[in-house]
Amino acid sequence: MSAVADRYEELQELGVEVISVSVDSHFVHKMWNDHELTKMVDGGIPFHMASDQAGNIGRAYGVWDENEGIELRGRFIIDPDGVIQAMEVLTPPVGRRIAETIRQVQAYQLVRESGGTEATPAGWEPGDLTLKPGPDLVGKVWEVWNPSMEQ
């Protein structure tokens, strides 16, 4: 979670709020923040660290591991209408890549601002070409985009 905290300012500039969730109590969250995370990120964790000791939130999001009694690494991007636009679930030993999450947020924000008239091709980064789906583009994507454009 310190990797997300480290990019929090950037997320705030994009209008993104962060909530982290685990089965630990909010008291343990405080201990983890005070004793370890503050050593990784200046000022510690700036966002809500939610506690889900009964696993009810985890069940609702499909990330509850009932054998271990823990929550898997589920990451959800929720839009201003409260709709889930993206989700990723990893088993515990592999960490997320926050840069990819930020890229997806930027892509979804562009799509939303375009009113759904634009789409972002594979590997899209801010400033790259977008696609404008419509009758003229059918069978013609090759003219404007190819895999070598994905960095």
Added chain:
Amino acid sequence: MTATVGQKAPDFTAPSYYQGTFTPVKLSDFAGKWVLLCFYPGDFTFV
């Protein structure tokens, strides 16, 4: 109902540690904003 892309995110209220305070957090309080919701296996784990 399990969370699915393109569908409403299940709302919840939970106890939370927030900037030195114990302040409950409610997902729907953030309506109108983008939210990044991150689950993880546990505090004091290694990844």
